[in-house]
Amino acid sequence: MKRERENGQSSSSPSMASAKGKKMWEEDNGGGMDELLAVLGYKVKASDMADVAQKLEQLEMVMDQEDGISLLSDSVHFNPSDLSGWVQSMLSELNAGQTQLSSTVVDDSSLLISAGGNNSSPCFPQPRIFEDNSEYDLSAIPGGAICKQKQSPVLLQNQNNKRIKTNRSDDPVLLPPEICPGSTAARPVVLVDSQETGVQLVHTLIACAEAVQQENLKLADALVKHIGLLAGAQAGAMRKVATYFAEALARRIYNFHLQDLNYSDVLQMHFYETCPYLKFAHFTANQAILEAFEGETRVHVVDFGLKQGMQWPALMQALALRPGGPPKFRLTGIGPPQEDNTDALQEVGWKLAQLAEAIGVEFEFRGFVVNSLADLNAEILDIRPREVEKVAVNSVFELHQLLARPGSIDKVLDSIKRMRPKIVTVVEQEANHNGSVFVDRFNEALHYYSTMFDSLEGSGLTQANSQDVAMSEVYLGRQICNVVACEGADRVERHETLSQWRARMGAAGFESAHLGSNAFKQASMLLALFGGGDGYRVEENDGCLMLGWHTRPLIATSAWQLAAGES
Amino acid sequence: MVQLVKLRKGDKRSKFCINDNMDILIEILKRLDSRSIAAAACVCHLWLSVARSNWLWENLCFRHVSPPPPPGVRPVVEALGGYRRLYTACLRPVLTRLSRRKRLRPGSGAGGDAEAARRVWRRHEVELSISLFCVDYYERLGGGGGGVRAGGASASSLMFLCEPVNV
Numbered sequence: 001m002k003r004e005r006e007n008g009q010s011s012s013s014p015s016m017a018s019a020k021g022k023k024m025w026e027e028d029n030g031g032g033m034d035e036l037l038a039v040l041g042y043k044v045k046a047s048d049m050a051d052v053a054q055k056l057e058q059l060e061m062v063m064d065q066e067d068g069i070s071l072l073s074d075s076v077h078f079n080p081s082d083l084s085g086w087v088q089s090m091l092s093e094l095n096a097g098q099t100q101l102s103s104t105v106v107d108d109s110s111l112l113i114s115a116g117g118n119n120s121s122p123c124f125p126q127p128r129i130f131e132d133n134s135e136y137d138l139s140a141i142p143g144g145a146i147c148k149q150k151q152s153p154v155l156l157q158n159q160n161n162k163r164i165k166t167n168r169s170d171d172p173v174l175l176p177p178e179i180c181p182g183s184t185a186a187r188p189v190v191l192v193d194s195q196e197t198g199v200q201l202v203h204t205l206i207a208c209a210e211a212v213q214q215e216n217l218k219l220a221d222a223l224v225k226h227i228g229l230l231a232g233a234q235a236g237a238m239r240k241v242a243t244y245f246a247e248a249l250a251r252r253i254y255n256f257h258l259q260d261l262n263y264s265d266v267l268q269m270h271f272y273e274t275c276p277y278l279k280f281a282h283f284t285a286n287q288a289i290l291e292a293f294e295g296e297t298r299v300h301v302v303d304f305g306l307k308q309g310m311q312w313p314a315l316m317q318a319l320a321l322r323p324g325g326p327p328k329f330r331l332t333g334i335g336p337p338q339e340d341n342t343d344a345l346q347e348v349g350w351k352l353a354q355l356a357e358a359i360g361v362e363f364e365f366r367g368f369v370v371n372s373l374a375d376l377n378a379e380i381l382d383i384r385p386r387e388v389e390k391v392a393v394n395s396v397f398e399l400h401q402l403l404a405r406p407g408s409i410d411k412v413l414d415s416i417k418r419m420r421p422k423i424v425t426v427v428e429q430e431a432n433h434n435g436s437v438f439v440d441r442f443n444e445a446l447h448y449y450s451t452m453f454d455s456l457e458g459s460g461l462t463q464a465n466s467q468d469v470a471m472s473e474v475y476l477g478r479q480i481c482n483v484v485a486c487e488g489a490d491r492v493e494r495h496e497t498l499s500q501w502r503a504r505m506g507a508a509g510f511e512s513a514h515l516g517s518n519a520f521k522q523a524s525m526l527l528a529l530f531g532g533g534d535g536y537r538v539e540e541n542d543g544c545l546m547l548g549w550h551t552r553p554l555i556a557t558s559a560w561q562l563a564a565g566e567s
Numbered sequence: 568m569v570q571l572v573k574l575r576k577g578d579k580r581s582k583f584c585i586n587d588n589m590d591i592l593i594e595i596l597k598r599l600d601s602r603s604i605a606a607a608a609c610v611c612h613l614w615l616s617v618a619r620s621n622w623l624w625e626n627l628c629f630r631h632v633s634p635p636p637p638p639g640v641r642p643v644v645e646a647l648g649g650y651r652r653l654y655t656a657c658l659r660p661v662l663t664r665l666s667r668r669k670r671l672r673p674g675s676g677a678g679g680d681a682e683a684a685r686r687v688w689r690r691h692e693v694e695l696s697i698s699l700f701c702v703d704y705y706e707r708l709g710g711g712g713g714g715v716r717a718g719g720a721s722a723s724s725l726m727f728l729c730e731p732v733n734v
Contacts, residue, residue, distance in 0.1 A: 317701035
């Protein structure tokens with residue numbers, strides 16, 4: 001029980017638990033039994049109070065979950081007046097049933113594992129390798145791990161406070177806020193403040209990431225379990241984000257790398273329908289292409305990621321209705337090989353051809369199946385000379401994947417240059433998830449995906465179909481998993497910010513083509529149609545458009561042309 | 568002429584039948600809003616055929632658009648499913664939502680659905696609606712193409728325009 005005091009980590013600065021303890025029971029009288037509790041019939045040593053408070057809090061959090069009560073219903077307790085004793089025994093029973101508990105907490109993401117019909121081992125297999133060493137009992141850890149966290153940005157704190165909707169948002173102190181003053185000293189029960197657990201949750205996530213970076217896997221393992229508990233006490237977006245990140249961390253810790261890549265197209269379709277990010281991407285890119293093709297009679301678009309081809313109907317319709325009539329439109333769609341060997345590209349091409357025929361646009365389609373964009377070059381794509389046909393290259397969320405293998409991106413940018421395009425449209429996530437330091441990457445990803453999930457939740461009120469929202473969350477969850485759990489060539493979600501892409505494109509010989517006001521107007525109107533109140537924001541950033549949620553930009557569309565002098 | 572003469576002779580029984588005067592019927596229906604047109608369509612087969620006609624809905628869609636859309640629009644819209652579908656699936660929800668947004672901002676007047684139909688639309692709003700309409704058509708093409716869609720090939724790219732159902 002006195003581990004907390006023995007553990008050297010917590011002696012340097014007040015651990016969270018003892019800070020709470022001190023605040024609640026300032027009138028401690030040292031080694032004897034606490035008088036107030038004794039009146040109620042509980043015998044607790046005053047020196048153990050902080051510990052007991054912590055344990056009661058944990059217990060309450062567990063009770064909040066669906067099967068918390070059922071797990072405990074079989075336990076028998078002797079000597080109920082020994083408060084600390086039976087709380088401890090209940091908790092140790094829970095720890096034994098920990099794996100069961102964790103798997104219910106992460107049930108949102110079970111889709112991730114079983115979607116492919118692949119019921120492999122659950123996300124938290126029994127830790128045969130890592131013993132649950134009592135030295136790392138949870139009551140000791142948060143204090144030490146958090147206090148080492150000198151770098152925890154105030155921004156994170158504020159962001160959390162905003163999300164948790166606290167009225168203490170201007171509190172810049174790194175330690176979590178105190179228990180709400182509503183609980184008076186007379187009542188010995190610890191109230192679980194979800195604001196506080198929210199902040200605890202974030203701190204624990206970061207502490208776990210640090211532990212993973214330091215290869216301290218026992219500590220990380222213990223923290224991941226704690227995250228599961230804390231996440232259970234949360235509601236809404238925060239719970240889901242925490243769950244996905246916890247699962248990703250667990251995968252990293254246990255080296256469990258089976259990534260289910262099935263149905264990624266379906267998931268992206270649901271993402272397309274529930275939130276405006278992809279629609280924004282398509283509409284703004286189309287506007288840039290439309291403006292670049294003004295006056296041309298033969299045009300060719302190369303799409304680096306055709307998927308379901310949802311971008312092209314709108315462009316074809318705009319070309320059909322342009323003054324002077326439509327040009328001859330050629331589309332080259334590129335995609336990865338399919339597991340079931342169907343020719344998905346041809347099917348999409350056929351649909352687009354039907355549409356083209358209906359609206360009166362001369363249409364030609366070609367599909368290319370490649371493992372990586374780096375395998376392409378201008379010759380394969382049958383690029384016709386500049387005088388005959390103008391080319392546009394379009395990439396929505398495709399370029400960042402090339403950063404996983406060194407040299408790929410340069411090769412691709414070079415082959416784009418050889419195609420002599422009139423315009424290159426690039427849409428990418430606005431975040432730096434490609435840093436070399438794991439903890440920095442983790443922090444960035446936590447910010448980014450929290451905002452994403454918030455926006456899904458914010459606009460969720462207007463969704464008629466909550467299944468769509470759930471599928472979008474799985475789509476994002478896969479990205480989270482990739483950013484956190486994978487390394488090397490497997491880690492393909494290597495997002496970079498607009499300024500990083502600008503530098504890259506500039507170095508490769510491209511110059512920025514400004515997106516006009518038409519694109520901005522159309523984008524603003526599109527966003528006005530979506531729910532979420534005024535949550536979605538379009539920003540113009542030196543010729544590029546960024547879509548974000550409140551103050552945080554999330555995706556960026558940019559357009560490029562060959563720099564003068566590149567012949 | 569004969570009918571009018573009869574009326575002037577003091578014949579109390581009105582022999583004027585609107586169904587004999589299609590042009591007046593058309594002029595009246597042209598000025599109604601979508602709900603009234605839908606109600607009118609339930610009267611009889613003749614009214615139904617008038618109320619379903621494409622040009623009536625085209626008129627409804629672009630009645631207040633300034634400047635009027637270019638002539639190339641008609642064949643495209645008709646190919647994508649017709650003006651009635653354009654109106655009900657895209658234009659009306661788009662305009663209601665946009666005008667509701669404007670209403671929420673300070674300084675704008677109150678109004679209902681009818682106001683959405685009456686305000687002057689701009690080119691951009693029309694273009695956006697037609698684009699969304701086109702995406703909707705493409706989704707409905709489905710049928711043996713377009714990869715795996717869970718739960719049937721129902722087009723739902725316009726789902727975000729639907730009003731939430733309050734359960």
